[in-house]
Amino acid sequence: MNLLLLYLLLLKATATSFSGLTSLPVVRHDLIETRHMLTDRQLNAAVAAGRTAPGPNGLYIVSVGYFIAGIPGAIAGCFAVMTPAFLIIPILHYLGRRADRPAVKSAIQAVMLAAAGLVISATVPLAKDALTGTLAIAIALGSFLFLVLTRKDTLWVIVGSAIAGLAGKLL
Amino acid sequence: MSRVSLKSLTWIFLRVGNLTFGGGDPTMAALQSELVGSRRWLSPEQYALIYALARITPGTNVAAFSAAAAWRILGWVAAVLAVLAMTVPSSIFVILLTRGYQVSSSNTLASAAIGGMLAATIGMMATGAWQLLEPRMREGDRLRAGVLFAASLIASLRFSMSPILVLGLAALVGLIWRGPAEK
Numbered sequence: 455m456n457l458l459l460l461y462l463l464l465l466k467a468t469a470t471s472f473s474g475l476t477s478l479p480v481v482r483h484d485l486i487e488t489r490h491m492l493t494d495r496q497l498n499a500a501v502a503a504g505r506t507a508p509g510p511n512g513l514y515i516v517s518v519g520y521f522i523a524g525i526p527g528a529i530a531g532c533f534a535v536m537t538p539a540f541l542i543i544p545i546l547h548y549l550g551r552r553a554d555r556p557a558v559k560s561a562i563q564a565v566m567l568a569a570a571g572l573v574i575s576a577t578v579p580l581a582k583d584a585l586t587g588t589l590a591i592a593i594a595l596g597s598f599l600f601l602v603l604t605r606k607d608t609l610w611v612i613v614g615s616a617i618a619g620l621a622g623k624l625l
Numbered sequence: 626m627s628r629v630s631l632k633s634l635t636w637i638f639l640r641v642g643n644l645t646f647g648g649g650d651p652t653m654a655a656l657q658s659e660l661v662g663s664r665r666w667l668s669p670e671q672y673a674l675i676y677a678l679a680r681i682t683p684g685t686n687v688a689a690f691s692a693a694a695a696w697r698i699l700g701w702v703a704a705v706l707a708v709l710a711m712t713v714p715s716s717i718f719v720i721l722l723t724r725g726y727q728v729s730s731s732n733t734l735a736s737a738a739i740g741g742m743l744a745a746t747i748g749m750m751a752t753g754a755w756q757l758l759e760p761r762m763r764e765g766d767r768l769r770a771g772v773l774f775a776a777s778l779i780a781s782l783r784f785s786m787s788p789i790l791v792l793g794l795a796a797l798v799g800l801i802w803r804g805p806a807e808k
Contacts, residue, residue, distance in 0.1 A: 468684045503722035509715030511648040512685035516716040517723040525720070532716045536708050538684030539692040543704060545678055546693050553674065557800050563761060564799025565792050566673035567770050570757035571777030572788050576650040577750040583743070590744035597748030601658055602755055608655045611745050612644050619741020623734060 457530050460523055463489075464515050464534035481518060496521045510535070589622040629666050634699055635706045638691055642711035643718070646739060649687035651746035653679075654753030656687075656694065662756055666698050669760050677792045688712060766804040773798065 463484050471477035478501070485492040500521060504514025512535055519531025552558050585591050597611040637659050645652045653676065660667045667675070675697065679690035688708055695707035761770040773795055780786040780794075 470683060499723065503719050505648070507715050507718040507722055508643050508646050509652065509711065509718075510685045510687045512688070513712065513715055513719050516719045520720050520723050528716065528720050532712055535685055535716075536688060536712055538682065539688035539708050540704070541684075542675075542678050542682040542689040542693045543696050543701075545682070546675065546697065549674065549678070550697070553670070556803065559670070560803045561796040561799035562670055562674050562677075563766070563804055564769070564773055564795045564802070565677045566669065566757045567761060567773035568777035568791055568795030569673060569676050570754040571774045571779075572781050572791060573650065573654060573750055573754040573757070575778050575781035577747060577754075578782055580651070580743075580750070581747045584740070584747055585744060586740070590740065593741055593744035594747040594751075597745040598751045598755075599748075601662070601749065601752040606663060608658050608749060609640060609644070611749065612742055615741040615745030616738040617741070619737045619739070619744070620734060622741070623737035 457523065457526055460519060460527055461530040461534055464519060464531050465537055468512065468515060468534050469538045477512065477515070481515070485518065485522070491522050492518060589618065593618050629664070629698060631699060631703055631706065634666075634695060634703055635710050638695065638707040639710035639714065642687075642691070643714045644742075645749075646742050646746060649685065649690075651750055652687045653690050654746075654750045656690070657753045657756060658749060660694060660698070662752075667694060669757065671697060673757065677796075680788050680792055761804070764805065769802060769804055 464481075466484065467477040467480040470480060478497075481492075482494075482497065486494060486497065497518065500514045500517035501511075503517045504511050507513060513532075515535050516528050516531040519527035519529070519534075521527070523530070549558075553562065581594070585594060593615045597615060600606065600611060601608070637656070641655045641659060642652060645655045657672055657676075661669055661672045672694075675690060675693040678693060679686045682689035688711055691707040691711045692704045696704035758770055758774060761767075777791045777795060780791050781788065
């Protein structure tokens with residue numbers, strides 16, 4: 455398998471999608487249907503690995519690369535995930551200079567408020583999945599209050615919640 | 626505000642990016658809490674602009690978010706390091722999981738700890754939303770804050786409107802409907 459071609463195929467998927475798993479149809483079409491380099495079963499395992507691992511779900515592309523060409527394929531996948539990220543910098547550079555104009559400022563504020571709504575909207579399906587009992591609800595509430603009231607590192611929340619989850623299982 | 630160095634900034638992306646489960650949204654919420662909330666290296670306005678642009682940049686949102694946030698704080702080198710820190714360790718994890726992910730999901734102790742962390746991400750995301758709303762509420766922009774927040778929540782949750790469309794419409798509304806300080 456030509457690694458450059460694999461990188462370009464995976465880049466095509468990541469660069470034409472707007473969030474983690476929306477690249478899935480392109481990957482399926484190119485790698486499973488057209489080129490028969492991957493099976494549906496492997497793709498499912500890749501998505502599961504991407505969701506289980508910390509970090510972005512879009513990293514399932516790394517697993518896809520690994521199935522096709524081992525470690526070098528995984529590296530090609532990792533590059534395909536990283537490359538489009540840098541497009542944002544010239545856009546930010548351009549808009550950042552104009553951010554002090556009242557109209558731009560007002561539009562940014564409106565975007566902030568809408569983003570708050572989007573964050574809560576993204577939280578709802580996750581909460582249905584994660585808040586499985588009293589302990590989980592207590593952890594979620596506790597970490598919210600801790601972060602809002604103390605403004606301390608999220609590291610404490612991560613470590614504390616893992617310990618609380620373990621304690622709930624063992625006690 | 627604590628002093629920012631390349632090392633301390635990269636460490637945050639490394640830590641948050643590889644210890645936050647559940648995908649991009651919880652990761653961005655955790656980064657917001659670190660960079661805007663506790664350290665104040667980004668203002669809420671800068672965060673909002675970067676968050677919105679990350680949504681419209683092709684590819685993984687949180688990778689674009691990290692590139693932009695690190696670039697805004699310390700420049701290009703920081704941006705490259707942030708993206709590497711965000712993706713490389715998690716990618717290794719993905720490879721290991723690909724090799725034997727059935728094993729880790731059947732381990733009850735590991736899944737109990739992961740369950741606890743998943744519950745905490747819900748709290749983190751609620752904190753993220755609160756930190757976006759709170760400055761507007763404080764500056765007497767309550768009506769606009771309430772309407773835009775509720776409208777985007779309903780559009781996204783009830784009508785599955787794409788985030789890009791929601792943010793674009795909100796920007797248009799913001800151009801016309803100004804807050805008290807911007808009139």
